[in-house]
Amino acid sequence: MLRCMKKYFSLEDLLREQLRDLFNAEENYNRHLASFITTATSIKLREQLKTVEGVTRQNIKLLAEMCNELGVPPQGVTCEAMDGLIREAKDTTSDWGDTATIDAALIANAQRIVHYEIAGFGTAKEFARVLSHKTISKTLNEMLQRAVTTDQELTRIATGGWFNSGINNEAADVAA
Template identity: 55%
Template sequence: MHSLHELLKDQLKDLFDAEIQFSAMLPDMIEKATSTDLRQGLSDISENTLENITQLQEVCQLLETAPTGVTCEAMRGLIRETTQTTGGQGDTATIDACLIANAQRIAHYEIAGFGTAKAFARCLGKSEAATLLGKLASRAGDHDKMLSYIATGGWFSTGVNQEAIEGSTSH
């Protein structure tokens, strides 16, 4: 990389590819989920991921760069892990807990990636791009919080993690 501007463009291409890969994986994750809350949460994430793709295209347009041309190896690895860890048979609540763990890892990758790109855009004086990237980072943070709630429960539910404990002790 010869400049921060080039680095930002490369980061955006990486993030764009990551969102494309995640978008393609989400239907499988939704299908494997047995918790109604998790299915709905992953469906919401799926819709948001499509919005993320559109917003990343907008950011790339603002920076006069094509969003394609880079493969996100990190997302490829996260998706491979998701496939490996949820591909077998097992207690349904444990599989749901595994889906949540994998989706949270992806959300954390998004938070880091969008947040870093936002910081680069801000340094470069690209305020409109920085604002859009900030919204993407915030959305990823909201996904993480929602997934944590599904995992741990709240006032009126025990959460998937507790269900996984109960399911594994009954075997």
């Protein structure tokens, strides 16, 4: 949710605020990723979260560039949604005892966050497209595709594949 006193009059204004909101969301996520990486016990999950950390840093840089291109500072907006998602992630990963369930909770929370990114990047991309900001639209589309790939990788780690059972099955085995 965008919390500002200013009134907005155009889709251009909305695009600017969406980019600033996404910038804050990515900065917030980046601040907490190191602790999620440390908490992860699965090597595959830890490696994926390290990849996410690198992508998140790149997203911060790209969002700052897009804001600058549109003449607004990237800072100054608080992404309440990401604050909540991070708070939930921190709470739920501390509530579980066995390592596989902790990893399953990390994946669940990481996927909630990446779904927020998918929605945000996709919406902003469409705003930029209809406003003829071709470079910004293209950059947001690339960010969107990376977020979709991240979601798919997290699903693969959770559910497994041909040669491994996945974190969810490991957590279920511990519970049985």
